Amino acid sequence: MNKSPFLLIFSDMRHNIRLIIIVVNTRIFKLRRVLKKEKLDAFVVLTQEGNNKNVQYLSNFSGTSGLLVITEKKQILMVDSRYTERARKETRGVIVVQMANSKAIYEYIKQGLEVMGIRGRARVGFEGKNISFLMARKWEKKLPYTLVPTENIVERLRQYKDKEEIAYIRLACQATSMAFRKIAPRVCAGMRESEIALTIDSTLREFGATENSFTTIVASGPNAAIPHHNTSGRRICAGEALVLDFGGVFKGGYVSDLSRTLFVPGKKPDPKFVKIYKAVRGAQRAAKSALRAGLSFKKYDAVARQYIEKAGYGKYFTHSLGHSIGLDAHDPYDYKNDVIKIGTVLTNEPGIYIPGRGGVRIEDDIVITKNGAEQLTGAPYLKF
Numbered sequence: 001m002n003k004s005p006f007l008l009i010f011s012d013m014r015h016n017i018r019l020i021i022i023v024v025n026t027r028i029f030k031l032r033r034v035l036k037k038e039k040l041d042a043f044v045v046l047t048q049e050g051n052n053k054n055v056q057y058l059s060n061f062s063g064t065s066g067l068l069v070i071t072e073k074k075q076i077l078m079v080d081s082r083y084t085e086r087a088r089k090e091t092r093g094v095i096v097v098q099m100a101n102s103k104a105i106y107e108y109i110k111q112g113l114e115v116m117g118i119r120g121r122a123r124v125g126f127e128g129k130n131i132s133f134l135m136a137r138k139w140e141k142k143l144p145y146t147l148v149p150t151e152n153i154v155e156r157l158r159q160y161k162d163k164e165e166i167a168y169i170r171l172a173c174q175a176t177s178m179a180f181r182k183i184a185p186r187v188c189a190g191m192r193e194s195e196i197a198l199t200i201d202s203t204l205r206e207f208g209a210t211e212n213s214f215t216t217i218v219a220s221g222p223n224a225a226i227p228h229h230n231t232s233g234r235r236i237c238a239g240e241a242l243v244l245d246f247g248g249v250f251k252g253g254y255v256s257d258l259s260r261t262l263f264v265p266g267k268k269p270d271p272k273f274v275k276i277y278k279a280v281r282g283a284q285r286a287a288k289s290a291l292r293a294g295l296s297f298k299k300y301d302a303v304a305r306q307y308i309e310k311a312g313y314g315k316y317f318t319h320s321l322g323h324s325i326g327l328d329a330h331d332p333y334d335y336k337n338d339v340i341k342i343g344t345v346l347t348n349e350p351g352i353y354i355p356g357r358g359g360v361r362i363e364d365d366i367v368i369t370k371n372g373a374e375q376l377t378g379a380p381y382l383k384f
Contacts, residue, residue: 025093027058027157028075034153035070041122042071042145044109045130045154052130053253053327054154059094061087062253067105068094069112076115078108105135106142113145125150155332160343165254165326166367169345172250173365173376175207176258180244180379182206189238189266193218197231200246209248213255213329217245220264224359227319227351238266241273241358247329255329257347258377259363273360274384276352279311280360281381283350287321291366291373293342297335304350313352316359322347325365344368345376 035043047055050064059068059075063083069076076095079087087096097115099108113124121144126136128149140147161169183203187196197216204212219229220236224243236242242264247257261277263269283304290303301321308317324333324346333346340346349363364377 025058026162028070028093030157031058031070031154032072034157035072035125038125038148038150038153039123040125040148040150042069042113042116042118043125043150043153044069044112045127046105052127054127054130054158056253056327057154057158059091061090061094063087067099067108067112069109069116071113071116071118074116076112078112104138104142106139109139110143118145120144121146123148125153127154152332152334156334158326158332159324159334159338160341161326161345161367162343164252166343166345168250168252168254169256169326169365169367170376172209172248172254172256173258174378175209175250176204176246176248176256177377177379179203179207179248180258180260183244184260184262184380187236187242187262187264189264190235192233192235193220193223193231194233196236196242196244197246200244204246204248207248208250211249213247213249213257213325217243219243219245219359221358222356224261225353225355225357227353227359227361236264238264239269240264241269241277241360243359243361245361245363253327255325255327256377257325257329257363257365258379259349259351259361260379261360261362261382263382273358275311276313276354277360277362277382278384279308279313280350280352280362282311283307283317284348284362284364287348287350288364288366288373288375291340291348291368293340293344293368293370295340297333297338297340297346300340304348308350308352316352316354317350318353319351322349322363340368342368342370 045054045068055066055068056062059077067078078097078099080099080101084098124145125148197218200216218231220242221240223229224241242262245259249255286307287304304321324331345367351361353359367374
């Protein structure tokens with residue numbers, strides 16, 4: 001990852017050599033600008049059971065428990081004994097401190113801040129969305145600082161990806177697309193949705209995924225009318241629509257998100273659903289063509305929506321056109337207020353869902369570059 005200002009000093013007294021290496025982490029550097037604007041002396045970011053990817057974004061530590069403490073000049077990552085060596089291996093530009101399992105989190109916050117010279121009535125920011133009311137109240141009782149709840153400080157930085165993040169997401173999308181190419185020919189009538197989901201999950205692992213980015217969706221026949229169907233034991237039938245929606249977590253912790261609709265081999269699909277498929281694919285192409293830096297998400301969404309409305313299926317497109325992806329399958333993004341910029345990575349996934357009959361969704365992942373919209377997923381589409 002991009003590294004933050006931090007000195008590494010190596011000395012060899014026998015040869016009178018003193019080597020100073022400056023490691024630069026642009027993410028923490030950008031965060032410090034925000035902290036200065038907010039008049040915060042320090043900022044704490046906590047992950048418990050992997051519930052907050054902001055720690056990984058800022059430090060590159062991918063463990064499920066850790067406390068990151070950042071001040072104007074220093075940053076330390078506090079972890080328990082399960083993660084000490086892993087943290088030292090994964091991070092650079094961050095001082096790793098091993099915590100004793102017996103202490104409370106607020107004690108580590110105080111310990112970390114004292115090590116970095118923060119005492120007294122310092123203003124210490126914490127993430128209001130990720131810290132419970134009860135935990136914040138306990139911190140206020142136990143800590144001598146002025147605690148300041150913040151909102152979306154790190155999330156706003158995560159909206160726009162740097163070059164390294166885009167490279168990781170590109171690799172994730174390429175691997176997922178290759179997995180689809182291997183999976184699609186295996187689909188046949190009589191298979192269960194759950195059997196196909198298992199095949200998808202194992203194939204993702206073959207192509208380098210460490211886990212799923214979300215629970216795989218396999219929706220067949222009438223189940224395909226449910227955008228977020230809970231994959232069942234239903235056996236798929238020849239000729240019916242089959243929606244596959246899946247993704248993996250790959251190198252660096254970055255994810256993919258891909259949807260394709262197939263028609264189960266063995267019988268010609270219903271002409272009505274062929275028409276629906278063409279409408280969804282046309283809407284997707286139109287949206288991608290319009291996508292550029294400076295466009296609002298609302299207008300991006302409207303391009304696909306208007307296309308589907310003209311095709312006569314407007315009321316059956318029941319969800320948003322897409323979402324941001326990154327370390328999470330639904331990465332932070334302020335869709336109402338912030339325009340699409342260079343470095344935005346988002347999905348393009350129109351769909352049409354006919355209750356009781358079936359549905360079609362096609363989804364790709366796209367990054368905005370200085371040259372326009374670059375599609376990252378390359379799984380094939382159906383041709384009619």
